Amino acid sequence: MKLKDKSPLSLLTVMVCGALLCCTAGQAVGEEYDEDIYGPEAPIIFVKPVKAVEFSHKVHTMEAGLDCDSCHDDLFEMEAGLAEQNDDFTMESLYAGQYCGACHDGDMAFASNKRCTACHIGVKGFERLHSDGGSTDSGH
């Protein structure tokens, strides 16, 4: 950036304002979720072979700072419902470093053989998600 020899005070003002803007518009708490930047907002729910496992783009992109490339298209296609059609979408594969297990290996992210319920929301979690907004079919 080239600047004329102007008053250093006005330059400072510009810089301070810029920094303030940055803080309010940037990664601050309460940042709007932008699907163009972070991927689909709604969690992806796998129901095969077991019901149900939750995947959140927000956790991985906005919070953990991963690029789209770190999963697409080597580990996962950009289309929900494809991975779960594969017979090898199992814990054994995860433990062998495929799918989620490429990162959930206890090194880059928590291991796939730990914290089962971080990923597995179960049938109850599935029903909870699908009974939002006044659905009538779930008794409680």
Ligand code: HEC
């Ligand atoms: C940590 C892994 C990971 C990262 C990073 C990631 N995704 Fe995804 N994405 C997934 C998974 C898993 C699916 C579901 C694939 C499946 O079901 O086979 C998916 C599916 C999608 C889909 C399809 C959704 C639908 O309803 O069909 C889109 C669109 C998408 N991702 C966009 C993005 C974009 C854009 C980024 C980067 C900002 C991104 N993803 C980063 C894992 C990731």
Ligand code: HEC
């Ligand atoms: C490209 C690497 C990568 C892939 C692939 C990946 N994750 Fe993650 N995941 C991370 C990182 C990094 C974190 C944040 C650090 C941590 O929690 O260990 C994370 C965090 C999570 C969390 C948050 C746990 C919490 O503390 O709330 C869940 C749940 C999760 N991942 C599930 C999945 C599932 C399910 C898949 C596969 C569909 C998957 N991840 C694929 C890297 C990945």
Ligand code: HEC
């Ligand atoms: C990082 C996320 C993650 C963690 C942690 C995790 N799972 Fe899974 N699990 C998956 C995914 C993804 C699938 C395949 C999708 C589905 O079945 O809905 C799966 C499938 C399964 C299956 C059915 C397929 C098979 O391998 O038989 C069982 C059983 C299972 N998990 C048990 C567990 C147990 C027990 C733990 C804890 C020791 C655990 N999982 C931890 C993501 C995870």
